[in-house]
Amino acid sequence: MLQAWALLAFILPVVVFSSEIVFDSQNVFTDTKNIVLPNTINSKLDDSNATGLEPVYPESWLANLFYQSLVGFSVTDVGNSACRLQSNLYLSHLKNNSYWAVKMSDSWPRYLNGLLIGNTHHMGVYDECISVHHPIQGKYCLSTIELQTSTNENFTQYSKDEYTSFDNAWQEILGFIDYGDRYNRNVIKLGVCIPEACTSEDLEVSLQRELDRIFLAHQLSTQVKVKPDYCNTNISFFPYDTGYYLTCICIALLILVVSFSTAYHLVALRNVRENKISQVSEITNIFSIISNGKELLKFKKNNELNMFNGLSSSLMMLIIISHGWIVSVAAPHLYPRPIEEFFQDTHNNFFLSLSNGIDPFLFISGYILYTIMITKFRKPGCNWFQIPKIIIYKYLKSLPVHITMILLTIFIIPHMGNGPLWANKSGLEANKCKQYWWTNLLVINNFIEGEKQCLFAGYYISLQLQLMVIGIIVVYIYGKNRKIGTGVLALLISASLILPFALTYYSKSEGITKFNISFFLNLSESTRSYSYHFTHLYSKLYVRGLPFYIGLLSGIIVEVFKKKYIKMSKTTTIITTMVAFGLYMYVQLYSNVFYQRHRDYNVMESSLYTVLGHLNTSLLYLWIAICQTTSSDYFLEKYLNKRFRILLHKLSYSIYLVNLTVTYMIVSSVRTSEVLTSGIIIMKCIYIILTSLLSALIMHLFVDAPFGLLINRVLLGRSSRKVKND
Structure with a gap:
């Protein structure tokens, strides 16, 4: 009976008060006067339709544009000479279908999917990339690509909360509005496998240049960013500095003290059971897992x-x-x-x-x-x-x-x-x-x-x-x-x-x-x-x-x-x-x-x-x-x-x-x-x-x-x- 009362205490308020805070997706009541607020963005869309203006969208879909940019991409023509040498070696072996070069190429995607639904991370296969060690080391980099229109047209004025089957899919990308409850449709995180000698800046410059070549022709612009800590090989990104070794020593000493205190306490307990005289010291009592566990x-x-x-x-x-x-x-x-x-x-x-x-x-x-x-x-x-x-x-x-x-x-x-x-x-x-x-x-x-x-x-x-x-x-x-x-x-x-x-x-x-x-x-x-x-x-x-x-x-x-x-x-x-x-x-x-x-x-x-x-x-x-x-x-x-x-x-x-x-x-x-x-x-x-x-x-x-x-x-x-x- 008591459990039933307790359950009722948690269920009843939701049943009683749920009707008080029901919100319609379009009309929200904010006070006792029941003022209905319009969907301001949809009203702008209605105004634009009334004037006969139509937005101009790219003819080719976003995934196709990315494929055209990425299908033959490699880090080339950059200031880093070591990067150029390794990139040329990679390209020459890729043409011959060398196992290591194809592994690097195979580890990252060219045709991106899920763009319309909010799949922002296209990561490829990280471990396949960094597993390449000879003749060069593979380096995995996760780049961030932000997509915008290169014209002055504001596509957000045509945005809707929900799109119908025959709306243009580009509107979801170019007209994205950050309400806080959706993942960005105009930001892509793309994993790319490059030679180890190439830096994040080399990738950023090369990828920006390649994307501009394709996207600007369709009145689109991209902004590429590659942070150094998003580029990794099989070697740890972080240095093993003095702080690391000192912290490891302190942890090892602590484990040693606790282990010794616990072992000593176990021996003392066994001696007590065998009616032998034994005493646990204060410091042993403090660090013993047995004492602290009790x-x-x-x-x-x-x-x-x-x-x-x-x-x-x-x-x-x-x-x-x-x-x-x-x-x-x-x-x-x-x-x-x-x-x-x-x-x-x-x-x-x-x-x-x-x-x-x-x-x-x-x-x-x-x-x-x-x-x-x-x-x-x-x-x-x-x-x-x-x-x-x-x-x-x-x-x-x-x-x-x-x-x-x-x-x-x-x-x-x-x-x-x-x-x-x-x-x-x-x-x-x-x-x-x-x-x-x-x-x-x-x-x-x-x-x-x-x-x-x-x-x-x-x-x-x-x-x-x-x-x-x-x-x-x-x-x-x-x-x-x-x-x-x-x-x-x-x-x-x-x-x-x-x-x-x-x-x-x-x-x-x-x-x-x-x-x-x-x-x-x-x-x-x-x-x-x-x-x-x-x-x-x-x-x-x-x-x-x-x-x-x-x-x-x-x-x-x-x-x-x-x-x-x-x-x-x-x-x-x-x-x-x-x-x-x-x-x-x-x-x-x-x-x-x-x-x-x-x-x-x-x-x-x-x-x-x-x-x-x-x-x-x-x-x-x-x-x-x-x-x-x-x-x-x-x-x-x-x-x-x-x-x-x-x-x-x-x-x-x-x-x-x-x-x-x-x-x-x-x-x-x-x-x-x-x-x-x-x-x-x-x-x-x-x-x-x-x-x-x-x-x-x-x-x-x-x-x-x-x-x-x-x-x-x-x-x-x-x-x-x-x-x-x-």
């Missing part, structure tokens, strides 16, 4: 925070899946139409509404911080000198895993794979960390532009630590003086409501950070700022603190309810949780309207939703905290207070920092475009989750747990096993 498996069922810890671990699984989806969207796809339809379907699309996905974690952090710290600060002997000590302790505890991931990203991960995309993807992350690692250590990386941040997901660590500092100060003040503490907290909540509204209103930005196809492609390339909203509103302390502050407020409210012994019946908690979840889903799914095409921008709507989107999540979790406190048998408590969920919660910090890097490594290793069927998506999610959990477990046992205990021992001067890990 600590990881510990489970205290009566801990009142278990429900929120279990909720946090459950949400972390959603984070892993979301990160996997983010990276996969930017990967090569043979048939990307299902992905485009996913982003174009704005009817109750829950994944489009996850731009505030970190809000639950911020709320839980604030709630747990208050619950743990208020008792400590109310002790008579506690003074403000405790504040910097706690802050330093929390900061130092966050460093080992964070520093390890930065070192791995810069020096180790680039050498752990290969493929057409590997050097570029891993190189981008490595270069960002080489330049901006100090922002992570100074806990300010969430204040720099998104495309410059080392460890893209690392912004949350800085945001969390910044809020933690504020939260500790607020809790201390409240513990010493309730009126002043309440006033400070009210001021912070008010500022967190006003600032996002004001910034959105005056910048005329969207009400949410739109995580669409264009955003993920920009994220993958790191070529420009992803969006104003992401750069200035998504990760900044002064606009993301609302859930955290309401988490602190929830701790105060729950404390009052406990003192007054306020109780609610089981039925009341279930019904009210259903209603709260229904309201949450309504506000959450309303964000889908911002993904609608041809929808007039409403600054007041966007400004209000910037605030309501974050307030919405906070109020739901506030009510959950109240229900847990006032009910002796809360149904979510039974579901979330489980040993496995608490185990995952202890791994959550490692999971968060590891999972995105693991996902990047998996996706960046692809050799060709893929088709995402439902079965492949499920299997890919399972693989990413299991790989992330295994990597996080290794990170926890080898880095997080031992160095956390070492910090306890050095900083607090206590036995490592006597200090609780908050």
